[in-house]
Amino acid sequence: MNRAIRLIRRRAISSIPVLLIVVVLTFLLLESASGDAVDAYLLSIGGGDATVAQSLRQAYGLDQSMLARLWLYVSSLAKLDLGWSVAFGRPVLDLILERLPNTLLLMGSATALSFGLGSALGIVAGAKPESIIDRALSTCSLILYAIPSFWLGLVLSIVFAVQLRWLPTSGIETIASGKAGLARAMDIARHLVLPVGALALIYMALFLRVMRSGMAEAWTLDFVLFARSKGLSRSRIVLRHVARNAMLPLVTMLGLQSAAMLGGSVVIESIFAIPGFGRLAQEAVSGRDAPLLMGIIVVSAVLVICVNLLVDLVYAALDPRVGASEPNS
Amino acid sequence: MRLLRDLVRTPEGAIGLGILAALVLVALFAPMLSAGDPLRIAGRALLPPFTDPAFPLGTDRLGRDVLAGILHGTRTSLAVGLAAALAAIAIGLCVGLTAGFAGGLVDEGLMRIVDAFQIVPSFLLALAFVSVIGASVPVVVLAIALGAWADPARLTRAQVLSIRERDYVASARVIGMHPAEIAFREILPNALPPVLALSAIIVAAAILTEAALSFLGLGDPNVVTWGSMIAEGRNILRSSPSLSIFPGIALVVTVVGVYLFSEGLTKALGGRRLEP
Numbered sequence: 001m002n003r004a005i006r007l008i009r010r011r012a013i014s015s016i017p018v019l020l021i022v023v024v025l026t027f028l029l030l031e032s033a034s035g036d037a038v039d040a041y042l043l044s045i046g047g048g049d050a051t052v053a054q055s056l057r058q059a060y061g062l063d064q065s066m067l068a069r070l071w072l073y074v075s076s077l078a079k080l081d082l083g084w085s086v087a088f089g090r091p092v093l094d095l096i097l098e099r100l101p102n103t104l105l106l107m108g109s110a111t112a113l114s115f116g117l118g119s120a121l122g123i124v125a126g127a128k129p130e131s132i133i134d135r136a137l138s139t140c141s142l143i144l145y146a147i148p149s150f151w152l153g154l155v156l157s158i159v160f161a162v163q164l165r166w167l168p169t170s171g172i173e174t175i176a177s178g179k180a181g182l183a184r185a186m187d188i189a190r191h192l193v194l195p196v197g198a199l200a201l202i203y204m205a206l207f208l209r210v211m212r213s214g215m216a217e218a219w220t221l222d223f224v225l226f227a228r229s230k231g232l233s234r235s236r237i238v239l240r241h242v243a244r245n246a247m248l249p250l251v252t253m254l255g256l257q258s259a260a261m262l263g264g265s266v267v268i269e270s271i272f273a274i275p276g277f278g279r280l281a282q283e284a285v286s287g288r289d290a291p292l293l294m295g296i297i298v299v300s301a302v303l304v305i306c307v308n309l310l311v312d313l314v315y316a317a318l319d320p321r322v323g324a325s326e327p328n329s
Numbered sequence: 330m331r332l333l334r335d336l337v338r339t340p341e342g343a344i345g346l347g348i349l350a351a352l353v354l355v356a357l358f359a360p361m362l363s364a365g366d367p368l369r370i371a372g373r374a375l376l377p378p379f380t381d382p383a384f385p386l387g388t389d390r391l392g393r394d395v396l397a398g399i400l401h402g403t404r405t406s407l408a409v410g411l412a413a414a415l416a417a418i419a420i421g422l423c424v425g426l427t428a429g430f431a432g433g434l435v436d437e438g439l440m441r442i443v444d445a446f447q448i449v450p451s452f453l454l455a456l457a458f459v460s461v462i463g464a465s466v467p468v469v470v471l472a473i474a475l476g477a478w479a480d481p482a483r484l485t486r487a488q489v490l491s492i493r494e495r496d497y498v499a500s501a502r503v504i505g506m507h508p509a510e511i512a513f514r515e516i517l518p519n520a521l522p523p524v525l526a527l528s529a530i531i532v533a534a535a536i537l538t539e540a541a542l543s544f545l546g547l548g549d550p551n552v553v554t555w556g557s558m559i560a561e562g563r564n565i566l567r568s569s570p571s572l573s574i575f576p577g578i579a580l581v582v583t584v585v586g587v588y589l590f591s592e593g594l595t596k597a598l599g600g601r602r603l604e605p
Contacts, residue, residue, distance in 0.1 A: 150541055263453050267544060297457060
């Protein structure tokens with residue numbers, strides 16, 4: 001337990017400078033856009049004269065120098081204040097917190113499904129490298145992994161929602177259905193089948209490949225040879241010795257992929273009209289809402305840091321060799 | 330040349346190389362295969378596929394030839410994918426080499442920047458970048474490269490750190506070779522192969538990112554891309570799903586070709602590695 005706390009503390013301290021770099025670089029990027037939030041706002045309400053713009057800029061602090069505003073942003077960020085969304089007219093943090101659960105539900109189910117299926121199929125493929133089953137699974141996973149998630153989502157919705165009419169095409173739940181409790185949960189689950197399926201199929205292919213190659217490598221290691229020479233049964237060697245060791249890179253992969261998955265949510269949520277984090281990012285872009293976009297990038301970076309910390313904790317629990325004394329790099 | 334022979338000997342490499350060669354030919358000769366602007370109105374709108382020999386894959390809502398769009402889209406996809414990967418590898422090599430050789434504070438600072446780029450979802454970064462600067466092909470290339478250079482940078486640095494401790498580098502130092510010469514003649518050539526093996530994966534990811542960006546309407550509006558064709562077809566998905574399906578198949582074939590090529594390359598490189 002002590003080890004876990006030390007790990008968390010060290011990670012939190014080393015994350016602060018990285019997060020600060022993210023904030024500064026994003027700020028500079030959005031700063032280089034032509035026009036500021038006041039221009040966007042005036043455009044959205046149909047224009048206004050120069051004095052209105054001037055007073056608005058003063059009110060939002062936009063008339064100050066860039067460094068002063070960067071300092072203002074960072075210091076208000078420390079107080080968990082992410083600023084004010086121009087397009088929605090609401091605090092950025094409220095908007096993000098409102099949308100985040102949908103995305104976490106989507107990502108969480110897709111990750112769990114793809115991790116479970118992918119590692120199971122990876123064990124099947126890696127149990128006998130270069131066999132027919134292995135070749136078939138490897139080929140299928142290669143093709144699957146080449147499919148863009150948004151296109152797979154569209155194809156799935158053509159087949160299952162438009163042609164077969166088994167599942168709803170869009171949304172997170174039936175609007176104004178008045179459902180509550182279990183009925184509402186079932187409704188949300190029905191809406192999530194296609195988007196989760198599209199994401200999970202692609203990531204399943206990735207986990208399958210990582211698991212399979214890890215197992216193919218483990219077969220040549222000394223302890224596996226030793227287990228075979230002891231005359232242990234094949235299934236026991238596969239599960240207890242080979243698969244167990246191939247599991248560690250899979251856990252690492254989970255952390256590495258979290259950023260890609262969060263980015264992938266933008267297109268999937270836009271296809272299935274799920275009011276989540278990724279769709280919010282697209283709305284921020286189309287609404288030219290710099291503070292919102294900035295908040296989204298910062299929050300996604302924090303999320304990725306948290307997922308990686310979680311993965312490290314799991315890793316430390318799985319592999320006792322991961323000590324608290326390793327240098328942080 | 331030997332590498333090419335080794336590559337073709339693996340089944341993955343042979344198929345991958347075949348697919349990529351065919352795509353490159355299509356990209357080069359697209360103006361001859363289908364003359365004229367692929368964005369022009371060529372015939373009756375919403376012609377179903379496989380009905381008119383003049384438009385084998387049919388036409389879209391505005392009467393544009395789908396086959397012409399797919400042929401010309403090959404150019405955009407390959408060009409953006411290759412250019413973005415090239416830029417990402419170049420930035421990654423520079424940063425990785427600098428960090429690996431300089432060490433100390435420079436290394437620490439550069440690696441924290443690499444960390445920062447790795448924890449921001451690269452698609453969000455590309456989205457923000459394109460929306461701020463404005464959509465055009467060079468901006469899309471740069472946006473994709475910005476999200477992709479961190480991995481090669483980290484790999485290059487790790488390679489440099491491990492190679493500079495090898496015996497042959499030590500002996501080069503002993504015989505009085507200039508540090509710059511050691512860096513470029515002894516370390517860089519040996520650090521390159523794994524980074525190059527990674528580059529195929531970066532090309533594939535870049536092609537998929539470009540498609541996703543133009544699917545969301547953030548691609549260059551003046552060139553035809555597979556992503557924008559899929560997005561166009563999406564509006565009339567119920568009546569003519571083929572408009573979205575064909576460009577998607579082209580995307581999948583391209584990315585599968587790149588993956589197979591990369592697997593073949595890794596195998597061919599792995600078989601040649603002589604040092605322990």
